[in-house]
Amino acid sequence: MPRQSKFTIKDKELADALEISVEALYEVIAVFDSDPDDEWELKEKEHFLIDNQKWGNRIFSPQGAFAIAKYLDTHGKKSIWDRIREFVTHHRQKIRNAFVQKTVHENSSSLVARNNRHFLSKADTVAILGTSYCRLNTAFKELLQSDSPLEPGADYDDIDGVRYYSLSGLYRLSQNLSQMLKSKDRREWCKAVDVAGKATFQAIIDAETKRNQRIKKAKDAAKRRDKQTCQITLVKRTMHNHDFDLAGHHIFSSHHYPHLSAVEDNIITIESTVHSEFHQWNGGNSNACTANDLLQFICERYPASTKAIARIAEVDRIFGYTQSPLDRAQVNNQRISPKKAA
Amino acid sequence: MAKKSISPAIFNKIQQLSETEGIDAQILEDFALFVLGNRRASKPKVLSMGELKGAVFAHFEVSSTKDMRKSGAYRMATDGMDKLNLRLKESWEQLYRQFVGILPGEDSQVGEACINGVDIFKYFKPWTVFGLDAKTSSEQDIKQAYRQLSKRYHPDNKDSGNARIFDRINLMYRSITAVA
Numbered sequence: 339m340p341r342q343s344k345f346t347i348k349d350k351e352l353a354d355a356l357e358i359s360v361e362a363l364y365e366v367i368a369v370f371d372s373d374p375d376d377e378w379e380l381k382e383k384e385h386f387l388i389d390n391q392k393w394g395n396r397i398f399s400p401q402g403a404f405a406i407a408k409y410l411d412t413h414g415k416k417s418i419w420d421r422i423r424e425f426v427t428h429h430r431q432k433i434r435n436a437f438v439q440k441t442v443h444e445n446s447s448s449l450v451a452r453n454n455r456h457f458l459s460k461a462d463t464v465a466i467l468g469t470s471y472c473r474l475n476t477a478f479k480e481l482l483q484s485d486s487p488l489e490p491g492a493d494y495d496d497i498d499g500v501r502y503y504s505l506s507g508l509y510r511l512s513q514n515l516s517q518m519l520k521s522k523d524r525r526e527w528c529k530a531v532d533v534a535g536k537a538t539f540q541a542i543i544d545a546e547t548k549r550n551q552r553i554k555k556a557k558d559a560a561k562r563r564d565k566q567t568c569q570i571t572l573v574k575r576t577m578h579n580h581d582f583d584l585a586g587h588h589i590f591s592s593h594h595y596p597h598l599s600a601v602e603d604n605i606i607t608i609e610s611t612v613h614s615e616f617h618q619w620n621g622g623n624s625n626a627c628t629a630n631d632l633l634q635f636i637c638e639r640y641p642a643s644t645k646a647i648a649r650i651a652e653v654d655r656i657f658g659y660t661q662s663p664l665d666r667a668q669v670n671n672q673r674i675s676p677k678k679a680a
Numbered sequence: 681m682a683k684k685s686i687s688p689a690i691f692n693k694i695q696q697l698s699e700t701e702g703i704d705a706q707i708l709e710d711f712a713l714f715v716l717g718n719r720r721a722s723k724p725k726v727l728s729m730g731e732l733k734g735a736v737f738a739h740f741e742v743s744s745t746k747d748m749r750k751s752g753a754y755r756m757a758t759d760g761m762d763k764l765n766l767r768l769k770e771s772w773e774q775l776y777r778q779f780v781g782i783l784p785g786e787d788s789q790v791g792e793a794c795i796n797g798v799d800i801f802k803y804f805k806p807w808t809v810f811g812l813d814a815k816t817s818s819e820q821d822i823k824q825a826y827r828q829l830s831k832r833y834h835p836d837n838k839d840s841g842n843a844r845i846f847d848r849i850n851l852m853y854r855s856i857t858a859v860a
Contacts, residue, residue, distance in 0.1 A: 453760065455760030456760075460860075474860060475859075475860040478860035479860065482814075482855070482858065483815060484814070485805060485807065485814075486804055487807075487856055488855065490855055490858065491851070492760065505757075505760075506760060508756065532756060535752050535756050536752040536753075536755035536759070537755075540755075
């Protein structure tokens with residue numbers, strides 16, 4: 339899936355979040371730009387993009403927004419009231435952490451639970467820490483040469499040949515980067531990942547758990563609706579014939595059409611063996627499937643299942659217009675970067 | 681007498697040294713007992729609950745147990761660990777070992793699960809266990825140290841083999857030869 343652009347925060351939105359005027363925001367930016375040798379830096383294509391070439395308006399990444407928020411927190415003049423409010427509510431800190439949370443939300447699609455731990459792909463780890471593969475490799479090597487290297491299976495693991503880091507591994511890496519990076523705003527960013535990370539991951543994990551519960555509920559309801567009968571072979575579970583499994587099949591695959599994953603009408607009860615046969619026919623479980631695919635499969639392999647054909651054709655009429663969010667993202671991405679599309 | 685007071689691991693080491701270096705095993709046993717006797721005489725200072733907490737709080741940059749429980753850093757760092765009962769001192773000792781360092785008195789331990797003074801099930805310190813310097817050791821040095829330890833603890837070794845220790849050594853070897 340192509341990654342979305344990370345530059346999503348407009349100057350007005352950022353100024354509002356920081357409770358300053360847009361003019362004051364550009365004054366702060368001028369300070370960043372004035373001294374290239376100080377520890378505060380805003381880099382084009384990393385922290386911001388020029389949104390409007392004529393007027394020089396900028397659009398920021400969460401890292402850019404974070405750097406400005408951190409600078410204001412360190413250098414901004416505060417009234418006594420502001421200081422008291424900051425002391426009581428950690429207002430500024432919350433704003434900074436919100437930018438980190440945004441990045442965590444945008445880069446947690448790979449989050450998986452394994453051995454009671456939560457793991458993220460290396461690509462997502464790099465994106466969340468706002469660093470590069472090369473710098474992450476260096477941090478890993480530094481930890482490897484430390485007194486307590488990262489522990490395989492606990493801090494990182496290879497899943498299907500892809501390197502994943504657990505939350506404890508991410509913590510160790512972010513801790514290392516928050517001490518070793520040269521740029522202050524990058525160090526602070528990695529430190530904030532420690533602070534804001536787990537709560538955000540927990541929210542994502544909870545949402546995923548709830549979604550799975552909703553899917554299970556919809557599948558159970560679909561099986562009740564279909565009277566525990568395979569809709570293709572019409573084999574029913576009875577006291578004399580119960581030695582087979584029934585699967586709740588998503589007519590539009592749940593991964594590619596997540597908005598239909600907990601919709602009862604999108605689920606059909608079929609025998610597990612037929613279910614496996616269909617997915618094999620379709621090229622594997624990870625391939626997207628639609629009502630049209632299932633129709634074609636039934637016509638080829640179970641042409642006598644006229645009721646099932648009629649039912650799936652009906653589902654196709656209802657949901658056939660729907661588009662997978664993954665395809666939508668691809669189209670949007672092509673719109674953003676026409677060169678890539680070419 | 682001596683055999684009863686020293687651990688099997690030390691006894692095996694004595695036998696090994698006696699064979700390879702040609703030193704009388706009795707002299708080595710006496711020396712081991714002398715060292716152990718002196719260690720017992722100077723009991724290391726045990727950290728109090730307050731000292732343990734203080735060190736762990738400093739690591740997570742918090743000032744109370746309540747703040748630590750809420751801290752994102754703490755929650756991330758302990759993700760996947762067995763649930764800790766923070767009213768118990770042993771839980772704080774576990775946190776200290778994991779995030780702060782070696783507890784006083786646990787820096788030169790002896791016992792079956794101890795290699796180079798480290799209890800390998802309490803600490804994940806591969807370089808110490810392998811007896812190597814992380815900064816200067818070559819790939820060859822690591823392999824050599826690993827071979828020596830594997831030979832000793834391989835389950836097929838009837839004298840000193842131990843599957844659990846062997847697995848832990850393998851894990852440590854993987855950790856110091858891994859790539860990002």
